[in-house]
Amino acid sequence: MRFMDRRKVLLSAAAAAGIASLAGCARTQTHAGERRDGLTSLLQILFPQPDVDPSVYDDVARKTRDTLNARADWPSLQAEGAAALDKAAGGNWLLADRSQRIRAAEQASETAFFRTIYQTALVEFYSDPRVWAALGYPGASAQNGGYLHNGFDDIDWLPEASP
């Protein structure tokens, strides 16, 4: 199976492993919902938002990849950046635990590689209606007639009444 071949490569090929993982589509899932796809797992470190389903991170990773793969400078940024991330994570990002990954991300946080992923994925992640729902933002209200008759001024805890 291509999937297993990919995974075997990822887990065995030392420095090249994490690089490939960030570009590729290999993916496994642990029982905790932690993704073993390189980019998805990086997004879980960047945006650890409670109550967001792991599948959202998969989708954001896919959109992010699509955007970045269209950039001419991405292959070189990625090769360099992912290798550094692997190294900072103790050799292989995919084998690192969460605290190692956070430390590795901190080390990489000023690199063009990191900033590029961050800026692209941030837009996708916080524009996703499933993330909005987890934050308590229900999305556009226009189709429901707005909030004029639906709580735009329903605040009840202020110490002073408004005029």
Next chain:
Amino acid sequence: MTKFEESDNSVVVVIGSGAGGGVVANELAQAGVKVVCLEAGGRLTFSDIVNDERVMDDRMTWRDRRIGEGVLNPRFPAWMCKTVGGTTMYWTGTSVRLQAHEFAPKTTYGLPGASAIDWPLTRDELDPYYALAESKMGVSGTNGLPPLPMNNNMKVLAAGGRALGYKHVTSTGIAINSAPYDGRPQCQQIGFCKSGCVIGAKWSTLYTEIPKAEETGRFELRPNSMALAIETDAAGRASAVIYADAQGAVHRQRARAVCVAGNAIETPRLLLNSATPQHPDGLANGSGHVGRNYVKHVVIGALGFMPGEVHFYRGAQQGGHIADEQRHDETRGFAGGYQIESAAFSPLAVARIAFSGAWGDELADALKDYTRLAATFITGEDPAQARNGVRLHPEEKDDYGLPAPVVSYEDHANAAPMRAHAERQAHALFEAVGATRVVPFRVNMATHNLGTCRMSADPRDGVCDAFGRAHDVDNLYISDGSAFPSSGSANPTLTIVALAIRQAAHIRERMAKGEL
């Protein structure tokens, strides 16, 4: 639809269809003048206006190549719109008159390091036109319109402001219909409306001035038409505008007079790109002030993490303001004042602007309190400086083949103490109503872009006179915020509209006298 021939030299050509261009075009058309309006962007219909900031940003943002310097983003130095309606499609609706002393920044502040001049007109002179502008725009608290009802976010700001002793806390002065007005409906408190009101309750020239002008039969809008240069005749008068259409074909529209309203980057850029052997430094640039004295606003935002639910996404995105700090009071340690407005931010905007660069628990912990957030957006006087401005890049070109604009901006020394004061007040305000945390954040980009073709009494000090007429070119007018000599503390749109109405009246008078 009315169509004019390109050879028709009896038309006034207006470049831009926003607060300046859309208004001056409609005023002239209503008065019997033939107008061709060239708009670089396309025309959206109501079905294109959706209640989603990111989608609207994609549809309206001006993304042509620009280069930023100083504190500006190097690839995206300023935010404005490329769409019919211009930046009236991307604004909060706040419509407050500048204060009398803000028309005299040089006399009042006398700041070292500033290139400030006093406006060549006073608040008293502009007041009748402010009244007309408020009437046309349906500003809350004027013309029988009640204040906009305060949403939760504004109620937090109002309560906090009153706790600090502020007296001027209001939801008047907003060009969002607080009741049905001018054929447009009442605000339904839909939220995230800065990037386009989906029902037309907020004033925008796309909904108001443009269709009204079209009804006269004397107005032709040409969308997707990018002005490339203004031509002058042997007598030195503006005679035609060269522009590219959506297919890139180049046209030459003859003109009786030209009004330029391309916003504070494109307006000076067009004049600079119109250089000829007679005008080697650009058109109307005998003073050397075209593209200089760029002012924005000193801007900060602040988030208050409140003890209860606010749901600040509900209702008008900017639903009121506090005027108490707009005074000039040097005991605060800075010149000029600032306006405190309520503001709501989408989850993406909170992440990208308020927590710029943050990730991990720092970001996620802030966002998980999204429904408890209240927020303010503060705009303050930005002293003019000669070094801030717009020039042409010597090599880089945009997609039209025109030299790309280089936009340069650094803070004046007045900005830091003003920001610090505003941050302290934002902290105190939200804390007075129970905030557990206040996060101020800096905003280097606003949609308020002003000053790059300023008006001046002395032709050596600026580009145009008090009516926006270029000092050097008799029938060329600056019709947008580029003509402001200073920013003041309030949002600029109302003043742009008032000046455009006044300019149109002046042009009609000159036409009646046979001067144009």
